[in-house]
Amino acid sequence: MRVEHPAAREYYEREAASNSWSVRQLERQIHSLFFERLLKSKDQEAMQARLAEAPPVLKPIDIIKDPYVLEFLDLPESHELSETALENALIGSLQQFLLELGNGFAFVARQMRITLEGDHFYPDLVFYHIRLKCYAVVDLKLEKLTHGDVGQMQLYVNYFDREVRGEDDNPTVGLLLCTEKNDAVVRYILGEENDQIFAAKYQLALPTKEQLEAELRKERMRIEESALKYG
Numbered sequence: 001m002r003v004e005h006p007a008a009r010e011y012y013e014r015e016a017a018s019n020s021w022s023v024r025q026l027e028r029q030i031h032s033l034f035f036e037r038l039l040k041s042k043d044q045e046a047m048q049a050r051l052a053e054a055p056p057v058l059k060p061i062d063i064i065k066d067p068y069v070l071e072f073l074d075l076p077e078s079h080e081l082s083e084t085a086l087e088n089a090l091i092g093s094l095q096q097f098l099l100e101l102g103n104g105f106a107f108v109a110r111q112m113r114i115t116l117e118g119d120h121f122y123p124d125l126v127f128y129h130i131r132l133k134c135y136a137v138v139d140l141k142l143e144k145l146t147h148g149d150v151g152q153m154q155l156y157v158n159y160f161d162r163e164v165r166g167e168d169d170n171p172t173v174g175l176l177l178c179t180e181k182n183d184a185v186v187r188y189i190l191g192e193e194n195d196q197i198f199a200a201k202y203q204l205a206l207p208t209k210e211q212l213e214a215e216l217r218k219e220r221m222r223i224e225e226s227a228l229k230y231g
Helices: 006-019 023-031 034-040 044-052 083-092 094-101 147-164 183-190 209-230
Strands: 105-110 114-116 119-121 125-129 134-144 173-180 197-203
Touching (some): 006 034, 083 134, 114 147, 134 147, 147 197
Parallel strands (some): 173 197
Antiparallel strands (some): 105 125
């Protein structure tokens, strides 16, 4: 399978080798624009600057993609879909979900109970990121992200930082997966310096050929413009 952009090709070659991807897994990552989605979720100039560093320092933002493609669940995009059904489907396809999340994630728990003065809270999924050495809490939302969702994730992250993580662990990362996000809500609640909680969209189908081509053109232009600045 041909990947024309040199940076994308190098990325896929490196990740395929380090993660022992099968041909099918590699094809799936290319078709779902894994590399482009990884770049899209980041500040392009900061990304180029970090790519120029040697050795690169992995940061929480480096593991976030936007959107996440969950076509392997074979679920319809329906208003009748529940968060429980989505969570069950992800657990049932955990290997594929870990592949989509990216290198370094290890599954820890689902619906892990947090009790605070008699009140119980249940984050959907908990992972540990081996390379970042931190817990990663994932919450699933079927609607547009709200300030309440962000506040709840802040509670989860604070709890894990204070009660769960070990002395050698780095601060906990929170990821809100939603059908529609509002970056302004996240920014104004958490502040400009937030580097622990992230929101990203998910979609239940691979992009169409037209969407794929349009996204490739757009991301290629962004990458090339950034490369010129740092070339």
